[in-house]
Amino acid sequence: MNNDKLFNNMENIELHELPMQRNNTDGVEETAVTNQPRSDYPGSRRPIPVSLVEQDYRRTIAPASGLEFLRDVNQLIIQQSIELNDLISNISSENRYIVKVPRRDAIYYATETSGDFQRNCFGSGRAFVMRLFDRTQQEALILERRLACGNCTFWCYLQRMEVWIPPGDYVGVVRQQFSMAMKAVFYVYNDCELLYRIEGPSSFGCILGKAQNFQIYNYDGSTQIGSIIYQWDQVQVCYNMLLQMPSNIANNKHKALLLGSAFLLEYMFFESSKKRSRCCRCIC
Template identity: 30%
Template sequence: MEMKNGNEPKPNPGHGNQGYPGTDYPGYPPPQNPHGYQPAGYPPAGYQPAGYPPGGYPPPGAQVPPGYPPGPYQGHPGQANFGAYGGPNAMPNQPGVPVAAWMPAPAPIPNCPPGLEYLSQIDQILVHQQVELLEVLTGFESNNKYEIKNSLGQRVYFAAEENDCCTRNCCGPGRPFIMTIIDNAGREVMRLDRPCRCSACCCPCCLQKLEVQAPPGTVIGYVKQNWHPCLPKFTIQDEHEHDVLKIKGPCVACSCCADVKFEVMSKDESSVVGRITKQWTGFVREAFTDADNFGIQFPMDLDVRVKAVLLGACFLVDFMFFEHSNNN
């Protein structure tokens, strides 16, 4: 069809395409705000949070805003080096490295040592020792590190041994150590002190003893080895060295294709109230590493201080019976 007198059809610029002449498809009208008001709950246009650069991202090394728990890489000066889990030499989360979820911090509890509130909400603890690649390749013993989780797999604490190279490789599993335990805020909530002592039944006067402090500097209990000709037996004591619970293990603490169970019993050994279990982790891991997994069960209403001492007993059991490196 031929149109004359300049009546040729003209392209429709479209409401949403102003500034782009020649477009022949309809656009969408831009959002209008004829009243000029700002909806409640929304910041004004161009709003910039204080302390943040343009774009809304925190500057490198910025602290977590108030109301958010610090990440696992935030530690405090004076703590041991926990690598990616806290301490002054910690590293931020690296791309491609999975990060376990931390257990939410509970509300403070009266007369409870700070940091032990987590234990009031659980009746089971999983202790997973980390595999040290350098130790596997070279055979030199390194400081042990453990992840402490609840039954849901959420990390509750992280524990790291503090020791020197000479003590680790000369004394083997009988070495003295300081074990530092931190929570998800990066603060040290527990400290375990194991002095150098004998564990053989032929020396009943110098058996193993582990001191548990929470917070560091305040003793809340002890784990003491009891003399017995063939059974591994321990006593859980309070800060005044009064007996609270007993622990009895099997005659042969061997984890060959099966779990090894240490029964937690009442003070008079008349009933079983819990258990410390060394879990079987498979032939490869058992043969080539000394990284062990443990499970600790106890009553939910047990005193949090006693729960913390049972956690210390788990570490002592690991060193005495399952730390095979340099055990010659």
């Protein structure tokens, strides 16, 4: 099925915010979530059958959850949809992305919601809500990023990305960790349980806007189990994010957290480099 036809009606979906609070479960002082976005769909999720094209066959599923599209998936490509406004104007617009499995159909369509003031004043460091819609055109995931500094010299208030499942189930958080070596270090938590550690190249507040590799380790950092790679796609003639996850992850929520990690890295290190012709930039 053509991806444009699959997602062409999603732009008209109206989304609202639902006041919500949750308790601090990770032992770190933080601001409570007061505006948790949700879709305009009333009641429970609609089990709509969809057809999926695998490598050599087609199958039909009626997913009870948007996370079911992550089943048996260990690689994902995050590809930005370039807007005409971004090409002809210096004013930043809300980003959109396609999340797809290599050599298969797209499984998610991601759309950003953010304020004009933060986009134009804080650029890629802005706060936003990213909504991921699945093949049934229903919300599968909600990623919420706060406005914070990415430079480890401001260690008291670093980056974090919360992951939610509609209509308001908290999955976990991706938190930037202070590093004396100025490395890009992130911890991935499922609620209060540390799952993964992500390490990137030394940046000293700046990073080249070219191909980079972030390693995903297990919770104690002893074994590399995956990677997040920013690489050039010769077919699409653009840079994409490639998320490689271990094949033994059975919990789709853990995959959703790693997907949220990839989106956070996309904004922190690479989002501005796609819109500017210079080779490096500040991430603070």
